[in-house]
Amino acid sequence: MISTEKFIQDCLLVRSQSPLVHNITNYVAMNFAANSLLAVGASPLMSFYAGEMEEIVGIASALTVNIGCLDENEMEGMRIAAATADRLHKPWVLDPVGAGASTARTQICKELIGFHPTIIRGNASEIACLAGVCVEKSRGVDSSMASDDVVEAAKALAKASGSIVSMSGATDYITDGERVETLRNGDPIMSKVTVMGCSATAVTGAFAAVDSDPFTAALNAMALWGVAGEKAAAVSAGGTGTFAVKFMDALSTSDAAADALLIRQ
Amino acid sequence: MISTEKFIQDCLLVRSQSPLVHNITNYVAMNFAANSLLAVGASPLMSFYAGEMEEIVGIASALTVNIGCLDENEMEGMRIAAATADRLHKPWVLDPVGAGASTARTQICKELIGFHPTIIRGNASEIACLAGVCVEKSRGVDSSMASDDVVEAAKALAKASGSIVSMSGATDYITDGERVETLRNGDPIMSKVTVMGCSATAVTGAFAAVDSDPFTAALNAMALWGVAGEKAAAVSAGGTGTFAVKFMDALSTSDAAADALLIRQ
């Protein structure tokens, strides 16, 4: 079970420490991910320029790498950043967007996993693919599988990689290969707004920056994110434009103690 | 005249089939275009990486290519994607953003037209330029011409290219070179919010994915888009921030049968 105390502690630490989180993310997500980080209290920096990767990782408290929009230059930045985080023992989060949708995506993910991501955060299709149980061609970047059907694969990926696996879906699953925690907050509208998953990855990076236990960091980040989504959905009447605005409002005005009461496992 | 029955059918097909639409679009538009596609019920994938273009076009139901932000790498991705769509007979939509504003823009458009776009969707200045009747230097990416003055050029472009031409403006014109349909929905505020045209292009891609007749696909997509704009403008009081949110709400909560009653030709 999630610890209310640790959840509140992590939320408050992000606001008090305002960790610098370095993000290599896709062009679709950059603005929303940066705003998600500011909303929870962190300080975002978005850059994939190889010429500054080592320096930026060096001053950051955590790194997130999201492979959403591939590009030769960006992939080079990803490799240097991940290698630097690995070498400096800084927490880093891999978001394998669209793994399985193309050979290149699956390939760069496997390569990056070699740099020991602290946490791998993705949807069910992506996690299944990386676990080697991709039974059908992924439908682009949206999941074609339910997270409930991929729990064993998520555990296997965690064991094989040594990373915490954080899989979003109707139910979110966080596992280290042995333990499995679930989170049942959120709302179906979240799958109708782009880059919500990338926002989850960014927030996970902020929590990994302040919590040395990546399992609780991943769990608490997804709890905050899911509760914010649920609160926003309740006041959006199905409009995805309003939902996106209210989601950012919920993140930025979140009260950790009050939110803790809303977590459903 | 637009067929109410076919309009409703296309809208429902996009929601039921949720076609994967592959978009090569500019950095300004990526988020808004992806959200527009999700709002109408489609599944967006944004990528211009040459190393996965053939695979991604292969699994997508339609492609849109928007030349908004040029870049050598991105142009290479555009060429491969357009050539692949042409070879596989997949519907694809060209958005010639800023054609006429620079030699490079006009040039890449002409090159891409060689790959037989199913639909060319642009504003009056862009369409005029591609039809060879660009009488003045384009004012950047905003139109300096009224769509009413460019109808003959639009017809000529459709004939010469074999593409459906979908031209947005105070009045939208859709033509195959012979037939011309008009749409008079929308609101002037739509020209004060960036990438609205890119959203129209994305939505057109979704409709082309489910309707084998590109003329009706282009017409029905622009009808849905224009009605959504008009509904959003009615509740925005001139604020462009609110308009953008309400536009996405209108798209995501659209009711095809109710929207059909609002179409003005």
Place this chain on the structure above:
Amino acid sequence: MISTEKFIQDCLLVRSQSPLVHNITNYVAMNFAANSLLAVGASPLMSFYAGEMEEIVGIASALTVNIGCLDENEMEGMRIAAATADRLHKPWVLDPVGAGASTARTQICKELIGFHPTIIRGNASEIACLAGVCVEKSRGVDSSMASDDVVEAAKALAKASGSIVSMSGATDYITDGERVETLRNGDPIMSKVTVMGCSATAVTGAFAAVDSDPFTAALNAMALWGVAGEKAAAVSAGGTGTFAVKFMDALSTSDAAADALLIRQ
């Protein structure tokens, strides 16, 4: 003191002339900056493609260069654009995002300053770094210094570069090295929404396009921007999603004469 008459005049000129403003900006900011320009009445064009830089600068009334997301290709575009603006005596604004956060950022800024930016607009950490008084490693792209502590450095930078320096913060400072004007509008929430500074830079570009005096252009642009932020904050209840929407509403529905009464120096 700010001249109410000149403030109103500049605001109205941007709306009546709708100057084409060419922006090389980062991926996080592109959409928000373009919408900021449309909201104040200008016509934005976002491009960094080296192959069209000279042509685009040639047709634009002003240029803004924001180094937010570095990339070899983008830096090449920056150099050509800045050199062209310098040669053609077109007003251009440099936004040194994250100067001091990495060697590459500081380096490209110094290089671009060689092309005589009309206005340098940045936060306190960035201005201090460019003035050579960077005492600590910048905390990414967010300022770690208060603008009040950097006034002398801002003056020194203006003198050394020949540029107007426009420094944002709790108090904004605009200086030509001798004169110093202050603006005290705004709200702390503005530092919790990403790319607000990039929006200020874009708006400054629009004002520089219509006002041949860069000092008053910089001052009036920041006054409009700060008042809009203050008005938006008053109706956002701490929600950063709502704030961003209301900020764009405030810019797009601004009434120069009414706004002039709200300026606090």
